[in-house]
Structures are given as structure tokens and as C-alpha cells.
Amino acid sequence: MSGPTELELAGQVVELVRQLGGPAAQADAVVTRADLALTRFANSAIHQNVAESTVGVRLRLHLDGRTAAGSGSVVTTDGLRALVERTVAAARLCPPDPGWPGLTAPTPTPDAPPVDEATAYAEPDQRADRVGAFVAAAGGLSTAGYCRTAHRSSAFANSAGHTASGRSAEAAMDGIARRDGADGVARRCADRLSDLDGAELGAHAAAKARAAADPVELPPGHYEVVFEPAAVADLLQNLSWYGFNGKRYAERQSFAEPGVAQFDRAVTLVDDPLGASGLPFDAEGTARRAVTLVEAGTTRAVAHDRRTAAEAGTQSTGHAVAGGATWGPMARTMRLSGATAGPASASGRSTTGAAAGAVVDADTAALVSGVERGLLVSDLWYTRVLDPKSLVVTGLTRNGVWLIEDGTVVRAVRDLRFTESYPRALGPGAVLGLGARPVRQPDRVDGAWWTAPSLRLASWHFTGGASG
Template identity: 75%
Template sequence: MSEWDLAGRVVELVARLGGADAQAEVTVSRGELALTRFANSAIHQNVAESAVEVRLRLHLGGRTATGVGSAVSADGLRALVERVVAATRYTPPDRGWPGLTPPTAMPASARWDAATAEAGPDERAALVRTFVDAAGGLETAGYCRTTYRSVAFANSAGHTAQGRTAEAAMDGIARAGGADGVARHCVDRLADLDGAGLGRHAAAKARAAVDPVELAPGHYPVVLEPAAVADLLQNLAWYGFNGKRYAERQSFAEPGTDQLDPAVTLVDDPLGATGLPFDLEGTPTGALTLVDAGTTLAVAHDRRSAAEQGTTSTGHAAPGSATFGPLPRNLRLVPSGRADAVETVGATTPPSGAVVDADTAALVSRMERGLLVSDLWYTRVLDPKSLVVTGLTRNGLWLVEDGQVTRAVRDLRFTESYPRALAPGGVLEVGRRAVRQPGRFDSVWWEAPSLRLASWNFTGGASG
């Protein structure tokens, strides 16, 4: 039975078992995740997972309950509906219930690649081989993954939707003398992953990071590479442009205010890549400009958070969004700084032996003295309202003098307000080419060029 048929069957069961007043939303997702992991320059694991998930949200008698099941037999679907109907008797009254999405025209599904959806372990292994070989004998580790999802939605109001997505990603490091270099890329088609280019890039960074020097903490101008900028985007999404946090006054976002530098334009754009054309509530998705030339315009909403704010959903309902809030999941920092110039741009491969690509090198060349930062990790939010974050650099940190990378530097701890670092006057330059970085989950990604910032607050060494 197709996902479409399963969703319709559950809606029918709700009407039969819950009564005419029952309001149901059903999402049926058939997903496949395949992962090839490598360490010590050899593949050590191939895993593949294929599963069907039936998610039901039911509003009955003024109360709301949610259930998830994987049994798609007639008995399994009936058991899911009975369980959720019973659960509504024990949940507290839901006075903020926003109602169901009415029948709505859907945008076209994002492009998806059948070859990626059907890729086997041999194809991923071939990419891993090119990464390892290109590292020139350095120890390597990482993964190559492919994902595919087919999703159908139906609700009691008669609204239905369908979509499917496919994605591929590679994330690898190379190690030289205890120093690591990293290269990552997320694409719509497995054929667009350049394993050799990623391997050469990681190896060049690792070799250049050997024998780092100590550097005193302080405020330094920085060039952040795309992998580091991805952490900024992820935290801005979770804590800044989250409609629930905004309603709770726990977000820095103030729509209509010039909060960031005019060089900054942020767009959440699931259909610019492999996203679904609807969210968990059946609301159509599309490009949402959150910041345009420094001016905050919007935050992400699902139906509940939108109703509380007297506005409409932006199509950001997802599992758990009622708890932690609706989030942008496909956030792009636009290279040109203009929302009307959004386009997906592929990664560029640096010349052999180069620490950075030509686009990042151009930003470095215009920095008198500062630091080049490859990656940020172990970032933790200290103050959600001002989005003060602490974390560490990793996978390469270098001193820049007179526009040239001169010495590797030992990793540093930072404590920085991300909105402050991106505030007016803080962004000196935005790179021209964006690179999509894989998120922790499929269909989640962050896309950005390198950034040159006026100041970044380094507060200590990696040990404290």
C-alpha cells in the first residue's frame, strides 16, 4: 500500500473510531538511510535502514494527542488510532489548538535524483576510495551517506499532499602529526560529490595545521570558513528565528529592525534543494526571507505559534516543534547579500596544497592581522536571548598577517554573541560562493560562503 493510501486509511479510521468531531492530521513517511563509514583510511561499516513511520495527531473533545507507529497492517493502523483516541482522554485541554490546514494548493515538489535514492554501497565506497587516495597517505576518517524519503499527508479537512526527497553528503577528516583537516559537502545528487577534491582539501588543511603556536586570547578579526559559518546558522535557527522562542521573548529577533550588517541576508529555502513542499501540518513550504540586507523580517512559525502571534504559518511544523519550537532547517546565507539573488552554488575545490579555496583566500588577503577559522564545535548557548555562545575551534586555525596565512595556531575557546558579531559594521566581507554543509539529520542543511568579521572574542585555550 502506498503512503498516500495509508494516510487516507488512517483518516477514515479516525472518523469511524473517534466520531464526527475528531480532527486528525496524518503523515506517512517511507525513508531509507544508507551510510558508509570509514576510519584508519578503511571502510569499517556499511549500514542501511528502511522504515515506514505513521504519525497521527488527533484533536478530540478539546484535547490533543499524538502517536507514532510503524505497523502498516490493518490491525496495526487500527491499534495506532485506538491508542491515540484513548490518549486524548488523559491529556489536558488544548486551548491553543490552531485547527487543521484547509485544502490548499501545493507548490511543485523539489527536484530529487532517482540514482541517489537507489545508490548502493559500492557507489558510496567508490567515493570513499577517492577521498582516501587523494589524502596522499594521511590517516582519514568520515562517512558518505545517501537518503531518500517519500511522504504523504492527509487530514480530516480534506487536505492532502505528497512529496519525495533524496540527498547525499560526505564528511571527512585527514590527520597529519596530530593535526586534523576537514572537508564536508551536501548535495542533491550523489554524482555531484567530489570525493577526491574533498580528500585533497582535508589533507592540505591537516598538513598546514602541524606544529601550531600558542596565541593569547583576545578580540581578533576573523575569516570564518563555510563549516564554521554553518554553526552560526544552526544556532541562529534554533534560538533566533524560532517562532516559539520569539513568542516567549527568548529570541534576539525583532522583525522590522536593522539588527544585522547590511551584508547579511538569510533565507530559509527547503525547495532550493531537496526539501518537501509541505510541513508536518500540510502547510506549503517555500523560500522565507528572515533577514534582508541586515533587516530582520520574520521568524519561523507552525500553525500553533502563528495563531498565538496573530499571523499565519510559514510551513515549519516538524516533529517536536510544539515542544522546542518551529525552526528554519534549510538556512542559506546569501553570498550577494540580496534576497532576490538566491541561487544554489556548488563547492569549489582548492588548488592542490592550498589551505583554502580562491574565494576564501580573497577574504584572507584583505585582512591585515587576524585568524582564519576552519570549523567550530562543542558550541553551547550561555544566554539564549542575546545568543551568547561558547565553543572551540577545530580542524585548523591559522594566524593571518598582511593578508597571508603564516602559522598554525593551537585551538582556542571563544565566547561570543552571534548577533553582535554579525551586527552593523561587524561583517566586513561576504564570500561569493556558498557551500552547503550537511546537518545532523537528513533534509537539514546550512549553506554559506566564508565570512570576514571585524571581531571575534577568543577567551582562552582549548583546555579552558
């Protein structure tokens, strides 16, 4: 690689701060080289293949009791100087920042999992092969979606002398198959592109689309549900952003009460950025590690960056993100685990109804088999928080809903709107089973993921059809 490394660039930024802001200026800089590629398909054909390679610089500066942040993508000497100059100028105009927590002291950074080089430098035809397999496995149904790869090399430096560097790589595939207006979905995220099986995903999406034909309307009400991993991912994302967020916790906008049994004993939630190919440090240079947020139903922690940790009288958990002063620290690599499906899911009855076909895998089928009457939900979308404190969320189902009767998936159901408190739905006694096989789901942006098995809940409040 020609030119200065990311760590050298970060060091140059810190040195420029010393020169232009004076010896009292405190600063940290993150330089990230990102190689992102996307192969998108619609109407069962690839219609877009894009790739970009960028270098971005983020600077945070504290000067004379005031804090400002800046960013740029011009990494020449003049470009870095301009970034520092405008950030210094901004700091002098900002209001005082009495909550400034100081900089991360020099500390060791843990070893991150090795990066799969084949994924980091994947070629378009490798993504296209998986798209082709997805389309072929759909058996003539119309398909759409994407396959993406991402590779990041990132470095951190601050004026306290702390430095860190690391790399990450990720691959993801998300696709639908459509038949007569009914969609089936399959999505997966992995450290290695080779672990994404386009044919498996395409066949699964197609089976769900065929099973979703001729849906019936159901009245609103409380239903027992089995959520597939794609739907569970939405629960984890909202729990992270609004519940286990140290800023919201400090502002008393979070449901979280560390030390209290707020969830069913079957629920354990761990944020584990190094359980996959993730960077070993956060936006403030703090070492990242696995953090248990919920253990066997009891809330144990919330995510902290340096600012929220200082307010709470504790230590950062390594969850600082860019823009954290606004958004707060976030756990973006959460994993749901716990006891496997309980006795209620072990009846062994078939889950294959005439209308449904092979709509679920064996792991989800074990949960479905214990449901006397309820709904199987593939996916949630357009979810919006109505009350952050209790985390009441409204949203819609999509990509397939089915009625379950006597442990059997009997027929498709029209999409429904719901209004539900996520913590309540996962509360003590409310989780009737977890699948044994966790599935990693991609976030809307790379660098975040949600890992969960299928989930059986005693009650979910559906408030009407998709139109209201």
C-alpha cells in the same frame, strides 16, 4: 512498489480516527518511507556499510479540546488501529489545549525540484568509490568519515480533507585527514551523489591537516576572523533554532525584532527548502516556500507553524516540525547570501604562507587577503547556548585554526574556546566580507542543510584555550 502507498496509509489513519474518536475528532497524519544508507570509514578503510528502509507514521489528534500525538512503524491494519487507539486514549488524559490552531485547510502544494533517481537508489559501491577517492587523495594521511545517501517519500492527510505528497533525496560526505594529531576537514551536501567529488574533498582535508602541524598558543582576546563555510553553518543552525523560532519569539526568548536592522547590510538570510530537493510541505501539511528572514541586514520574519502563527495573528510559514509543540517551528534549510567580499578583501596579496601551504580555496583567500591580523577558522563544535535572548554561545574551534598576518596565513594555532553573541558578531558594521561561492553543508541529520560562503567578521571573542 507493492502494498498501499504512503498517501493511502495516511488516509487509512484519518479514517480510523473518525471511527474510533468520533466525528468531532480532528487529526492529521504523515506517513514517510525512508531509505537511508551510510558508508563509514576509519583508518583509511571502510569499516561499516549500513542501510535501512523504514515506514513511519506520525499522528496528531485533537479531541474534546485536548491534543495528543503518537507515532508507529507497524503499518498493517492492526498496527494502524493500535496507533489510533492509544493516541485517542492519550488525548482523553491530556490537559485542555486552548491554543489548538485547527487543521490545515485543503490548499495546493507547490512542485518540488525533481529527485535524482540515481541518488535515491544509490548502491554501496557508488558511495565506496567516493570514499576510495577521498582516501587516495589524502596521500597517505590517515582518514575517517562517511558518505551517505537518503531518499524519502512522504504523504500527508488530515480530517479537513487536505492531502499532500512529495519525495526528496540527498547525498552528503564528511571526512577528515589526520597528520601527527592535526585534523583537516572537508564536508559537502548535494541533491546528487554524482556532485560529490571524493578526491577534491580528500585533497582539501589533507592540505589542511598538513598545514595544521606545530600549532602555537595564542592569548585570549577579540580577533578579526575569517570563517570557512563549515564554521558558518554552526552560526546559521543556532540562529535558526534559537532566534528565528516562532515559539521562542512568542516566549520572548529570541533576539529577533522584525523590522529592525539587527545585522550588517551584507547579510541576507533565506530559508529555501525548495531551492534543493526538499519536501514541498511541512509536518502540518502547509505548503513550503522560500521565506526571507533577514534582508540586507533587516530582520523580516521568524519561522511559524500553525500554533505560533495563530498566537502572533499571522499565517504559518510552513516550518512545522515533528515535536513542534516542544521545540517550536524551525528553519532548517537556511542560506546566507549578500554582497560579495568588499574592498578590504580585494588587495590581491598572496595567502600562502610557508607554514600553511594551500590551506584555503580562492574564495576564502580573497577574504583572508584583506586581514591585517586575525584568525582563519575551519570549524566550530560543541557549541552551547548560554543566553538564548542574546544568543550568547560558547564553543570550541576544531579541524584547523591559523594566524593571519598582513593578508597571509602564516602558521597554525592551537584550538581556542570562544564566548560570543552570534547576532552581535553579525551586527551592523561587523561583517567585512562574504565569499562569492556558497557551499552547502550537511546537518547532523539528513533533511536539513546550511548553505553559506566563507565569512569575514570584524571581531570574535576567544576566551581561552581548548582546555579552559
